[in-house]
Amino acid sequence: MTPSGALALRAAYLERSLRPSDVVDAAIDQIARHDPNLHAFLYVGADQARAEAAVWDERYARAGSRETLPSLAGVPVAIKDNMCTRGVPTTCGSRILEGWRPPYDATVVTRLREAGAIIIGKTNLDEFAMGSSTEHSAFGPTRNPWDSSRVPGGSSGGSAAAVAAGFVPLALGSDTGGSVRLPAGFCGIVGLKPTYGRVSRYGLVAFASSLDQIGPFAGDVTDCALMLRAIAGKDPQDSTSADVPVPDYIAAIGEGAGGLRLGVPDEVVGPGVEPVVAEAVRHALDVFAAHGGQVERISLPTIEAALPAYYLIAPAEASSNLARYDGVQYGLRAPSEDLHEMYAETRRQGFGAEVKRRIMLGTYALSAGYYDAYYVKAQRVRTLVARDFEAAFRKVDVVVMPVAPTLPFAIGEKAEDPLQMYLSDIFTIPVNLAGLPGLAVPCGFARGLPIGMQLVGRPFDESTLFRAAYAYEQATPWHRRRPPVAAA
């Protein structure tokens, strides 16, 4: 089997044992054969990818063994379909944007291209990133490569499945309430939600502006760090992107867990958590302890309020962000003689039920008479959640939680009950509210299904998360396991 990680691919390219074209051809072939079952991709740009691969073949041939080429040169990647790719369809998993080709690239896309990455295609997602299972895509669900009757998690299910299935070594997702970490956990791979402001949002179709972040999926921690480095950093086109230098995440990744203080919140041990999940996370903590980490109990008292606060803030911002889908400039337009009827019909036809539900909820939370009671109140809770974490980080360096309270559930199991679905995000949402980095790492299996744990860190301290996760990863076998599809 060919080397599957980005780092390994690059090494193979440099030593001429492999060419980008070979890898891209293999990827396109794998997708053609296995993706009809998984439905990870909404769009595959085969011709473009092959053309780019040919260019990198040439560059590697001329380069010699010194590393003069950019960090991801010739590495195939997939992009969640809510990030703008110029001239290439960007649907956000919605009928309202079916056929739309943006006239510009998202900053992360530009940076990936500059790093030499080859974009294979756009991946499936819950419509406008609203969901935890990728069942709310207008174009059909994505299936979990470990068990195709189950969800891959959401909203970035397509990207997670693409990496887990071995189609590509790296993919980008976006995370507003857990949409990178949850699919990473459900698909048995590594997924990072960076600190808010670490990665530019320019070109990311907004869901909830104060919560959204773009993050990498990868088969292991090192690859994840590699991709983050390529996309992170201040962007003058995003006012909320932070002017904080991007460290060389790979450099200190092998420092080990010795001396790290890890905190486990009392509040995560609850009745809603499946026993196998709780057990896997407990076992992971033992591994940390065995490798020099110091595990402590901490408390995040407001964490339970985070979910209701999120379900007021995120839909409120979303209701505003999605007002632009009106049939005027692009996308779906329902014909009508009257403008306002055109708006209403276009949006009725173009949006799915979950999107409509959140728009309604958000509009309500902002409406006259309710703004203080709902939206402002939720923002106050948000301050409390942030303060809880701040207090915790005075005692520990990393907070450890499960990614999700359950194993990956069956397709259709929760789709009709929004509140049940929302509870999947109970451990991921507080991290978005506080704007902190959260890294999902596989920490076990049960009944053949992956379990993920989440490491949460201080603002802009992704380095510590990578370091801790790497130490854990190297001491455990999970990152070497692949689902049946990938092994084929």
Added chain:
Amino acid sequence: MSQVDDRAPVEHIAHLARLALSEQERERFAEQLGRILEYCARLNELPLADVPPASHVIPITNVLRDDVATPSLDRDEVLAQAPAHQDGFFRVPRVLEGG
């Protein structure tokens, strides 16, 4: 919270959001929104009086741009995506009411 069960507020909210809902959707949303908002009511149990709302999680201020003109998009590329356009303008149905 029970107000969301009433028909009128759901219709009003749907109109504010320019969403034409079917009778079925209106009922379903009224019920679902009611439950979600009830769930959110637990926020009222917290001591929030002196807690400032966090509209921005990051302590950044004053991100400003120099006043310099940069190239614009090519009109043809943009209008190629438009459902209707005429003479370089986007075209929409007439606004029948005052708007």
Added chain:
Amino acid sequence: MTKEAAVAYGTVVGLEIHVQLLTVSKMFCGCAVSFGASPNTRICPVCLGLPGSLPVLNRRAVELGLRTALALECRVHPRSQFHRKNYFYPDIPKGYQISQYEYADHAPLATDGHLDISVDGQRRRIRIRRVHLEEDTGRLVHSPDQHGGSLIDYNRSGVPLMEIVTHPDLRAPAEAREFLTALRRLLQFAEVSTGRMEEGTLRCDANVSLQRPGGPFGTRTEVKNMNSIRSVERALAFEVERQRAVLARGDSVAQETRHWDERREVTFGSRSKEEAQDYRYFPEPDLVPLVVDDNWLERVGAELPELPAARRDRFITAYGLSVYDADLLTTAPSVAAFFERVVALFPQPKTVANWITGDVTAYLNDIGAGLDQLAVSPGRLASLLRLIEDGTISGRIAKEVLVEMIREDRDPAAIVEARGLTQIRDEAALSEIVEKIVADHPGPAADVRAGKKAAMGFLMGQIMKATGGRANPETATRLLRRRLGA
């Protein structure tokens, strides 16, 4: 109308003014602010509101806003935010407009200022409620054919706007006119905006109500669509009378938006269903708060150009001008600058002032132009004045040369040369002419000798006619008197 109704009510007017700021690029993106560009050629993902786009604030727009706040003596808030104003209309591509809302502890850029105006010799202080920044909308044009729908041009979408809201302190349509005139002047002198209503760089909506003396303000209506300062005055006058008539009938004034129809000279109510708009304001998450510290404010203050009142006062003290002349010369920055440049070349301020406020203004009035549209270089006027001073031409001839100088854009000395307008001062030459005129007109000559002064005027007129106006008046008068022994 009953006598009671005619007497009882006072007028209460507040203005909401939108000012287009003098920046090179738009408020949140780098698209150029330009006029008359072909539709949809100054657009980008940001001002089109494309999915994934994000705003970044224009520093210069903030500084011009701060400049205005200082010029209006406002309180600048050390911390302010932007908000989203959510509503659906095709000219706002995002489905919301980024603006600044005033709410609870969210202060806009500046509040609590004032602008003093003068009405019928009375000084009145009009209070400013707030000054804030926002983005302009696109432009909706109705297609000429009935089924053509509406057409949208987004060139204007995202252009930097500043909103200025007054307290309802204005008490007459004339005050509104004076206020807008003074505000426009201030904005022009501060180099914040061109401030022209006809060009849309200054827009005004008014809130009008009537008030029984000592009583509360009545129901107010909003009046829109006034396209010039004169329109504002006429529209307000109409609306005040309309409300008076309504109340006199015993009806009540409906709270509504009324549009001014320039052609028919009436305000009319919207036919649409009036529902209170719920804009669902909330802080703009894509922009970070604006912090204005004392250093920044000081720098803005230091860069503030001389404002009209200060310039006017300086003209009075430094140049010894009358209040009237100083006022006229500071109606617009271009006029004030022109005056000072001429004085720099011809340092007799009173003479310069007289010529500008006199003959130059008269000529411009004739061609229907304002002083701020004067298109002649200061050097030319200075040359003309020098030609008078050194006696090359008479004052009378100079008036003719002035007109040609402005109209043809020619150098005055060249005009004098080409048309042979040099003043005749040579006594021998003039004596000959005087001789001839006296000989030709014995009657008037005899009248002069007989003491009838009016005949002098006639004879002088003949001398001027004979010399094509070029005779030096003083010399000719002296010679004529001597000849007639008068």
